[in-house]
Amino acid sequence: xxxxxxxQLLPDLVDGTLPAPMLAEAEAALSECPDCRRELEAARQIxxxxxxxxxxxxxxxxxDGFEARLLAQIHGQRAGLELLDLSSKAFIMWLIELINLIGxxxxxxxxxxxxxxxxxxx
Amino acid sequence: xxTLTDEELVARCKTELPSDTRSYEMLVQRHMNRxxxxxxxxxxxxxxAEDIAQEVFIKVYHGLHKFEQQASFSSWLYRIATNSxxxxxxxxxxxxxxxxxxxxxxxxxxxxxxDPLHLQPSQAAGPEDSLILAELRECICRVLKKLERxxxxxxxxxxxxxxxxxxxxxxxxxxxxxxxxxIHRARLAFQEFFNQFCxxxxxxxxxxxxxxxxxxxx
Numbered sequence: 001x002x003x004x005x006x007x008q009l010l011p012d013l014v015d016g017t018l019p020a021p022m023l024a025e026a027e028a029a030l031s032e033c034p035d036c037r038r039e040l041e042a043a044r045q046i047x048x049x050x051x052x053x054x055x056x057x058x059x060x061x062x063x064d065g066f067e068a069r070l071l072a073q074i075h076g077q078r079a080g081l082e083l084l085d086l087s088s089k090a091f092i093m094w095l096i097e098l099i100n101l102i103g104x105x106x107x108x109x110x111x112x113x114x115x116x117x118x119x120x121x122x
Numbered sequence: 123x124x125t126l127t128d129e130e131l132v133a134r135c136k137t138e139l140p141s142d143t144r145s146y147e148m149l150v151q152r153h154m155n156r157x158x159x160x161x162x163x164x165x166x167x168x169x170x171a172e173d174i175a176q177e178v179f180i181k182v183y184h185g186l187h188k189f190e191q192q193a194s195f196s197s198w199l200y201r202i203a204t205n206s207x208x209x210x211x212x213x214x215x216x217x218x219x220x221x222x223x224x225x226x227x228x229x230x231x232x233x234x235x236x237d238p239l240h241l242q243p244s245q246a247a248g249p250e251d252s253l254i255l256a257e258l259r260e261c262i263c264r265v266l267k268k269l270e271r272x273x274x275x276x277x278x279x280x281x282x283x284x285x286x287x288x289x290x291x292x293x294x295x296x297x298x299x300x301x302x303x304x305i306h307r308a309r310l311a312f313q314e315f316f317n318q319f320c321x322x323x324x325x326x327x328x329x330x331x332x333x334x335x336x337x338x339x340x
Contacts, residue, residue, distance in 0.1 A: 011302035014309070015287075043309040046316075050281035053258065060159040063172055067150055070176050071143065074183055078140055 001029040006036045014043045128152070128195035135186045146186070150179055153196065156283075157203045163282045164207035164266065165214060166259035174210050178203045197293040200283070204275050211267050261320040268315045273308035280305050 006029045012018040013026060030037055126134070126148070134145035157178055162171035181202055189198060266274045279285045279293065291301045 008299075008303070011287075011306040014306070039306075039310060042313045043306055046309040046313050047281050050262075050277070051284070053255070053262075054163050054282050054284075056255070057159060057163055060155065060162055062154045062158040062175065063168065066154060066158070066172060066175070067147070070150065070179050071147070073176060073180060074143070077180075 001025055003029075003033040003036055006030065006033055007039070010036065010040050010043065013040055014047055129191055132186060132189060132191065132195050139183070139186065146183060149182070149195070153199055154179070157199065160200065160203050160278070160283050161207045161210075164204075164263070164278060165210055166256075166263060167214075170210065170214060174206050175203070178206050181206070193292055193295065197289065200279070200285070201293050204278050207278070208266070208271060208274055211263060258320070261316070264319050265312055265315040268319070269308065269311055272304070273311055276301070276305045276308045277312055281309070 006026060009018060009022070009026050013023075018026060030040070126145075128149065131145045131149050135149070138145055154175065158171055158175040161174045161178070162168070165171055165174065178199070182199060185202075189195070266277070269277070276290065279290045280287070285293070287298055287301050287305075290305075291298045294301065
């Protein structure tokens, strides 16, 4: 096993997931590859360090009331959107009425002619 | 009634939301502690972790109707959580350094204001010094910010949250060997930045019977 092949196995060596026959071969090859040894040591150190440090938070739980606050936010957002939706609809209705009114003002006869096709928000 | 899987709950959410949030609430209850824990490990602050975890579940609420279940729900959720935590790291103004500096020698008393990224190693710290742990966490936050986003994500998933390579490959939708090599490179990059920003702290940690991380003295 050359250094390049060994380098591909370093992640498994760090995690201890290499099958036994390959592990023996990799360990033998390590003695011939100082760069691989340095990389392996560094990566092992970081994994051990982070895992141990994070182990302190193994039983972390959300603060009390987390779910209630989340649902309140969601319902609040939803109510806001519904209000916005209602406002939009009301605005469009008002706009249509305004256009009709302006049309009737500019050309009073058109209201009678177009009574069947007049814009309507209803 | 048999417990519904995540995927079954997601399918229900798609028809029930927004009028009925019961299935969504079950998903939240099932995953909230793990999401909060993952986020806390990145930002190292309770209030920030809660805000971000809430933001994650709100994104899920709004995104569920588009989620097509090509990856598992949990993979999708934890990808959102990891990205949100890393985004927050960029925005969060880090807290000032801990009251007790890692190197508390008298010589430091008259030292000029140093680069906040450059922390000195402790020579006198006791193994259970929580201030040192707090400062280490701050330092890790800085290192995570310095890493490429992809490397930070990989480290969080593998070494912060202990996801398996298989789960990570599923989250990222890439092959297992690619994941392994990327994580290996991420660890090496982490060590380089850690040494650069945090000094040559002895990284030999062990976990005591009480579950506490202990720093071994050289």
